[in-house]
Amino acid sequence: MAVTAIIQDADLDLLEKYLAEAAGPDKDFFANDFTVIDVGNLPPDRVIADWPALVSLFKAYRLNPVSVRYAPPTMEEAILASGLGLDIIARQPKIPAPVAPTIVAPPIPAQPTPPTAPDPMIIDTPVRSGQRIYAHNSDLIVTAIVNAGAEIIADGNIHVYAPLRGRALAGASGNAAARIFASSMEAELVSIAGIYSMFETAPTTAMKGRPTQVRLVGNTLDIRVIGADS
Amino acid sequence: MAKVIVVTSGKGGVGKTTTSASFASGLALRGFKTVVIDFDVGLRNLDLIMGCERRVVYDLINTVNGEATLNQALIKDKHCSNLFVLPASQTRDKDALTEAGVEKVLKDLIEMGFDYIICDSPAGIERGAVMALTFADEAIIVTNPEISSVRDSDRILGIIQAKSRRAQDGFEPVKEHLLVTRYSPKRVVDGEMLSYEDVQEILRIPLLGIIPESESVLHASNQGNPAIHLDGTDVSEAYKDVVSRFLGEEVPLRFSAYDKPSFFKRLLGGK
Numbered sequence: 001m002a003v004t005a006i007i008q009d010a011d012l013d014l015l016e017k018y019l020a021e022a023a024g025p026d027k028d029f030f031a032n033d034f035t036v037i038d039v040g041n042l043p044p045d046r047v048i049a050d051w052p053a054l055v056s057l058f059k060a061y062r063l064n065p066v067s068v069r070y071a072p073p074t075m076e077e078a079i080l081a082s083g084l085g086l087d088i089i090a091r092q093p094k095i096p097a098p099v100a101p102t103i104v105a106p107p108i109p110a111q112p113t114p115p116t117a118p119d120p121m122i123i124d125t126p127v128r129s130g131q132r133i134y135a136h137n138s139d140l141i142v143t144a145i146v147n148a149g150a151e152i153i154a155d156g157n158i159h160v161y162a163p164l165r166g167r168a169l170a171g172a173s174g175n176a177a178a179r180i181f182a183s184s185m186e187a188e189l190v191s192i193a194g195i196y197s198m199f200e201t202a203p204t205t206a207m208k209g210r211p212t213q214v215r216l217v218g219n220t221l222d223i224r225v226i227g228a229d230s
Numbered sequence: 231m232a233k234v235i236v237v238t239s240g241k242g243g244v245g246k247t248t249t250s251a252s253f254a255s256g257l258a259l260r261g262f263k264t265v266v267i268d269f270d271v272g273l274r275n276l277d278l279i280m281g282c283e284r285r286v287v288y289d290l291i292n293t294v295n296g297e298a299t300l301n302q303a304l305i306k307d308k309h310c311s312n313l314f315v316l317p318a319s320q321t322r323d324k325d326a327l328t329e330a331g332v333e334k335v336l337k338d339l340i341e342m343g344f345d346y347i348i349c350d351s352p353a354g355i356e357r358g359a360v361m362a363l364t365f366a367d368e369a370i371i372v373t374n375p376e377i378s379s380v381r382d383s384d385r386i387l388g389i390i391q392a393k394s395r396r397a398q399d400g401f402e403p404v405k406e407h408l409l410v411t412r413y414s415p416k417r418v419v420d421g422e423m424l425s426y427e428d429v430q431e432i433l434r435i436p437l438l439g440i441i442p443e444s445e446s447v448l449h450a451s452n453q454g455n456p457a458i459h460l461d462g463t464d465v466s467e468a469y470k471d472v473v474s475r476f477l478g479e480e481v482p483l484r485f486s487a488y489d490k491p492s493f494f495k496r497l498l499g500g501k
Contacts, residue, residue, distance in 0.1 A: 126433075130388050
């Protein structure tokens with residue numbers, strides 16, 4: 001997963017405070033996510049001088065900084081020297097430099113951008129006991145086994161193209177239309193938008209080895225083998 | 231290039247130390263310069279299994295802290311001249327292991343020209359176990375054919391994926407091997423035990439070998455003699471197969487099927 005860190009102030013102590021707040025008590029909260037450092041909101045008079053210190057601060061919170069976005073040209077040398085890359089796609093500063101107000105162009109109505117669905121998160125390795133994977137604002141697709149004791153969570157739908165034996169929670173931020181699909185349903189628990197069902201007595205024998213889907217109908221979960229009665 | 235191999239399991243009592251001792255001995259018998267390190271700081275069992283407990287002067291923690299050199303702490307094995315043991319400390323606990331210290335010890339061992347560095351992990355998923363696996367290139371996951379051992383192995387595999395240096399630095403992931411120990415084909419047939427196929431179906435990593443359940447392991451351990459040296463026994467043969475397979479040789483899987491004793495064998499009182 002990747003995160004963007006929007007830096008508002010060049011003060012590293014303040015930054016550490018925010019990181020500690022964001023990570024909470026869980027030391028592995030960020031699981032070494034790739035991180036883009038966005039300095040576009042930094043006031044022009046504040047300059048980050050010590051990039052290595054910034055990088056090690058991020059690393060201490062299990063974030064893995066890879067590049068810097070919206071960096072002014074004056075900072076570029078120091079950024080590259082610290083081993084980070086420059087995000088050249090977003091090289092232009094967000095706030096354009098003030099130009100002489102000669103002609104005031106009429107405001108161009110913003111082009112409606114076609115709605116794009118966020119890319120799903122795709123996991124190709126087994127999800128093991130004790131691991132937790134969260135697809136923020138997107139679907140989660142797992143092509144390997146999800147073992148008992150593992151937890152997979154998505155704000156969108158969940159697809160598992162292997163036995164699902166752990167816990168699966170779709171629509172985690174309240175999307176009641178989210179669904180869970182598994183090619184062999186052997187889950188410990190499934191949940192959609194907070195409505196959950198546990199399989200204590202393994203009613204899964206009918207679903208074991210067969211593609212199954214879970215959806216929310218009213219206030220109950222409808223769990224059935226795909227293609228059984230359609 | 232030296233390889234660091236962690237022998238780990240999550241669960242205790244499944245045969246990590248037995249495996250570490252026999253696997254390291256097997257590599258040494260094949261001519262590789264090998265060292266086996268006991269990471270179970272505070273408990274210290276490996277030196278007993280290797281039969282060198284009376285020769286422990288300095289230990290892993292002494293070398294981590296720089297109180298002794300590796301040459302002082304390494305104990306030469308009594309069977310193989312190219313096998314060395316780095317024992318754990320019994321008077322300290324696992325907090326004495328620092329990541330930087332462990333990294334330095336491993337680096338120094340690599341510079342001393344060792345081919346294989348075997349890290350015998352303690353049980354659990356806490357500091358000692360994490361330190362043992364942090365710098366591993368390959369991992370041998372020791373699992374008994376029962377459900378709680380398999381679950382714990384699954385957990386430790388997840389930790390290897392998350393916390394090993396290779397994972398953290400984005401290098402090629404740690405190569406994982408499954409070793410099913412204390413296997414009893416008869417109890418599998420009787421439905422009392424998971425089969426190795428069941429274990430593999432859950433863990434989904436390549437099988438390195440099967441070690442049959444055997445009384446000779448206990449006997450060998452008590453005598454401070456790694457089981458691989460018990461020539462002619464199933465356990466010794468199984469560990470030799472494991473070493474061969476690890477070195478890339480094709481070896482058929484033995485000790486996995488149950489042969490019902492024949493009528494005459496039973497009549498003659500054979501096992």
